[in-house]
Amino acid sequence: MLVVIPALLFAVPWWVLVAGGQGWPGPVFAAATVLCAAGAVALPVLLTLGHGRRHSDAAARVGVTLLGVVWVVFTWSVLGLLAESVLAAAGVADPLRSRDVTAAVLGVVAVLLVHGVIEARRVPRVREREVRLERLGPGLDGLRVVVLADTHFGPIERSRWSARVVEVVNGLRPDVVVHAGDLADGSVAARDGQVRPLGDVRAPLGRFYIPGNHEHFSGAVQWIEYLQRLGWQPLVNTHRVVERGGDRLVLAGIDDPTGVGKEPGGGPDLPAALDGADPASPVLLLAHQPRQVVDAVSAGVDLQVSGHTHGGQIWPFHLLVRTEQPVLSGLSRHGPRTQLYTSRGTGFWGPPLRVFAPSEITVLTLRRA
Template identity: 40%
Template sequence: MSQSSQASQTSDAPPGASHTHSKPSKRTLPARPRWLMLAIIALLHAYIGWRLLTPLPVAIGWKVLGGLWLAVSTVLIPLGLMSRAIQKEPLATLLTWTGMTAIGVFSSLFVFTLLRDVVLGVAMAFSALDAQLVTRSAVIVLILTAVSTVLGFYNARRLARVVDVDVPIANLPSELKGFTIVQLSDIHVSSTIRRGYIEAIVEASNALKPDLVAITGDLVDGGVPALRDHIAPLGQLTSRHGTYVCTGNHEYYSGAPAWVAELRRIGLTVLENEHVVLDHEGASLTVAGVTDFTAHQFDPEKRSDPQAAIDGAPDGVPRVLLAHQPRSAPAAQEAGFDLQLSGHTHGGQFWPWMYFVPLQQPFVHGLHRLDRLAIYVSRGTGYWGPPKRFGAPSEITRIRLVPGKV
């Protein structure tokens, strides 16, 4: 295998792969005004109680219970969001589970309540509003919330399914035809995603016998001491050319330097604005990785830079970039990459949030093109926050490189 002119060989890189290096990050996530979050959460719960409880055709006792649940949810949600600051177990895990589940229920309840008000407003405008519509629509909101929450929990907790994607690459050497990459993304190991799920992912990936494994960020939600044992099975991932990782924004929330060191310790190759050149059946393939798109907010020296990641790479060789956020695509296209593998969006994770992702990201999920550059955005292999996936199933992606015209 060839070696980049700007690369220095490191102990965690597979034999023969060129590899560049960088310094650890220096900052952590800045504090946010929690009082504002609490006020917003309380007001939104009050809105649901005001609009939904009164018209329900049930006894007053049930309405009181509904009000109590809304009050408890108002407290559980911020506790769940802040549970990582609690060191005592099993309290921290309990608060995470209850708080995140409350977020899942509340989010659907709020959206369906809001949609109900839109329907009632339209009915009023056309003089079609009556007591029966008001009552039945409130019941429908509860039914839809229950169904989406139960199905969403099931979809989130089951093992991600394998999704096969063929990616046409212009001028692909015949030796690289059918080259397979298993992409794992946005696993979010935390209090609700533990070692057992990681072991199942590793088993599923290994069964695919890939040429390479790519982990495209947001692997963890917590510090190394708490989660080290849970991510350890990733060291058992097998492929012909090894496992490569790029950092996501949640690595920076969780202490990126420590996590980069830990992942390298268990045998994974973390690429921080750097690349390796692989030799596959006599043909070369360049695999690069960048730091998260927002990394400079935590460490100015870690600014995501696709061009720096490819500096010194040989010309005329297919180039694959691991970049956590899809919005790295314009810079990747300008740097001359053929394929970018990303995650971050979770495909929206559950309805209707997939419709809001385009406000921040150019692509939500699936295979896209930006001139010569192909971009594949994974829906993620785990989930973040609420254990809920509805309309955006998790995936273990098997990418296959095939010849094609751009």
């Protein structure tokens, strides 16, 4: 995998942009070929250094950026092959045909990379949605739940971005704030400065957190304990009760499936999470992956809140995500009672790019059906 995938990612652009009939001068052809070969070799090396045992942030920053750039170039090079076929059928000959395609691909790639960086690094737009729950009591009608997910604080420093996200969240005047997992990549010691601003989030009825799959790669226990010190309530296969106006909402959370075998007692346990909960009260479940909604339906959960998908993050990666997850983003209904809200995520993982999949800070306003 470490050989074949990088080779393919660079070979297709090399053919479409360099060797496919453009007739570039010898020095241009040689330089471009060396650049593609060097990228194919450097990519797995940088990713291994950045995400392997050494956890080199410098290597990770370069590696994931290179991965994002070559993915965009690869995608549009594939589309360039299709464009070449159309032009060839129309009678356009080389080198004009191949050079026109090269110019078009490079132009689109340049625009999308600039757009993608801006979208990834900006403070996310606020996305508001009303969710009607049949069992919601009148005292909880209008409850505002702000959702963060997939902040992925990692090797790219984002402390100021984190503080600005907190300002936006507090300005929304939430009753409850939840983080649906994938908080950070790396140790608490390495990411403390980026995560610490979350301690300033204000929510009168509570701040709740579940670990995602990425916390388990660096030790979920340390992040659970750290969020507790910041005043958040981790919900790992357990629940709390939110009460207002005499009515109650069960706010439950389950671990990510990645936790099985990684932590003592790790992995999702929905029966344990709902043990002792009032069966007449509506249930809002935090579960990192949308596919966990299957168990939520069986348990009669009213609303599941998830992240994980990033909405695909860099088009057309969403096609691969859809092979594993039932939905990419937004509100969907599953079974007779259960609704699922899937966030596109607040931050980004890996490449600092978001192409046709903008990030979000979500406000879910709960309403009586």
